[in-house]
Amino acid sequence: MSTAAKSTLCKLVEEHITTLVRESIGVQRHTKRARFHQSSSPTDDHGHGDGIPTLRRMLQADDINLALQWCGGEKILTTNAGGVIKSQETVDLSAYTRSELKHRPPSEIGMAVHWLAVNGIQPNIPQNPTELIPRTPNDQVVHRVEEEDDPLPSSSDSTNPSSSSVSVRQLLPRVLSEELRLYFTRVTLAIERGGPIQQDGAIASVARDSGTQELVPFFFRFVARQILENIGQPPYCRILVRLAYALISNPYLHPELHLHQIIPSLMTCVVARRLSSGILEDHWSLREEAARTLVKLCCVFGTQYHLKPRIIVKMCAAITPDKGLSTQYGGLMTIALFGPKAVDSFILPLVANYWVNWERALHKETNLETRFELQRCQDALLHSVTVFLAEADPLEQSETMDYSALSDVFGDQLIPLTGNRNEYEYFSCFI
Numbered sequence: 001m002s003t004a005a006k007s008t009l010c011k012l013v014e015e016h017i018t019t020l021v022r023e024s025i026g027v028q029r030h031t032k033r034a035r036f037h038q039s040s041s042p043t044d045d046h047g048h049g050d051g052i053p054t055l056r057r058m059l060q061a062d063d064i065n066l067a068l069q070w071c072g073g074e075k076i077l078t079t080n081a082g083g084v085i086k087s088q089e090t091v092d093l094s095a096y097t098r099s100e101l102k103h104r105p106p107s108e109i110g111m112a113v114h115w116l117a118v119n120g121i122q123p124n125i126p127q128n129p130t131e132l133i134p135r136t137p138n139d140q141v142v143h144r145v146e147e148e149d150d151p152l153p154s155s156s157d158s159t160n161p162s163s164s165s166v167s168v169r170q171l172l173p174r175v176l177s178e179e180l181r182l183y184f185t186r187v188t189l190a191i192e193r194g195g196p197i198q199q200d201g202a203i204a205s206v207a208r209d210s211g212t213q214e215l216v217p218f219f220f221r222f223v224a225r226q227i228l229e230n231i232g233q234p235p236y237c238r239i240l241v242r243l244a245y246a247l248i249s250n251p252y253l254h255p256e257l258h259l260h261q262i263i264p265s266l267m268t269c270v271v272a273r274r275l276s277s278g279i280l281e282d283h284w285s286l287r288e289e290a291a292r293t294l295v296k297l298c299c300v301f302g303t304q305y306h307l308k309p310r311i312i313v314k315m316c317a318a319i320t321p322d323k324g325l326s327t328q329y330g331g332l333m334t335i336a337l338f339g340p341k342a343v344d345s346f347i348l349p350l351v352a353n354y355w356v357n358w359e360r361a362l363h364k365e366t367n368l369e370t371r372f373e374l375q376r377c378q379d380a381l382l383h384s385v386t387v388f389l390a391e392a393d394p395l396e397q398s399e400t401m402d403y404s405a406l407s408d409v410f411g412d413q414l415i416p417l418t419g420n421r422n423e424y425e426y427f428s429c430f431i
Helices: 003-030 061-071 093-098 178-193 198-206 213-229 234-249 258-270 285-306 307-318 324-339 340-346 349-365 370-391 394-400 403-417 423-430
Strands: none
Touching: 003 061, 003 423, 093 403, 093 423, 178 198, 178 213, 178 234, 198 234, 213 234, 213 258, 234 258, 234 285, 258 285, 258 307, 258 324, 285 307, 285 324, 307 340, 324 340, 324 370, 340 370
């Protein structure tokens, strides 16, 4: 051991012993043994004294043990019958360090690699936390938040008997300030019960206000639950979709960690087979609004979370012939909003075949609602072709589109979609 280390060790030992003795003296003083003085001494060879040893002013083993206990240490001293400190056995530190320790030292800290999630699904491995409650096929993604002890209820939470069926994790609204709670209550009441002016004002406030980051998970949960409970009311669902669009568009908010709550609801509003109870209710605008919100979400967070390929795959599955006409309409509108490249890859190869099939179905169909759905799907198909012709380069158009084949299918309906849409050019072509 070096000289500096020996000097430091000696100072530390001396400091600890001094502190221990000081505390032991304090313990002795509090036991009131220091007040008694013993004048007599033990009996000597000449017979003087009363034979009682002067031990009352001496430190005893109990004093030192109490001082060690007060300082958080362990008892290391023992006493004999008379309470006098028994000398301890000398320990050879060199032999002790060479001997095998009773407790092995902890292993060195390291790092290991494992899969936290694969395609959005957490693998069941020991490194990942296990779920408290197993999921069932009937569980919805939007119900992954526990509702117990929630001081921010909406007007429809008490009427939903299945809203607390799943308990995976819990939001902590108790940490919100009173101002944020009041803001959330005012906005949700305006959305649920207010008129168009109040609803527009609440949505505009959510789209521009800063300092409301803590309310993002509550707003997304509110939108998801309300859409699920009011899926047959297109006007109200459209207001909820606008609220979600405002949350995504707010530059002061960071909702990327809570997108899993809102994406399933938006997908439902786009491709659900039935969103209204009759033909008179405008569920088409709801599908368009939800499609714009999905595209906006992909534009803002798509590069970070690769949302665009996943949503396009879902939309391609929605425009297959075995799906309903309203579902195909939502898929066509969403793909068209992604731009000319998406239209070129997923819609143009199907244009001629779909148009011919829908024209044949129109000639045979007598149901007014079905005929209207076919016409809306044709409008979506023409809109997709318009997006490609208006935004794609002429070189891409010439390489992809066969105008002669499309003219045979569309006829005069293709004329206003081509060129620069000059009205004089259109009339000259028509004549």
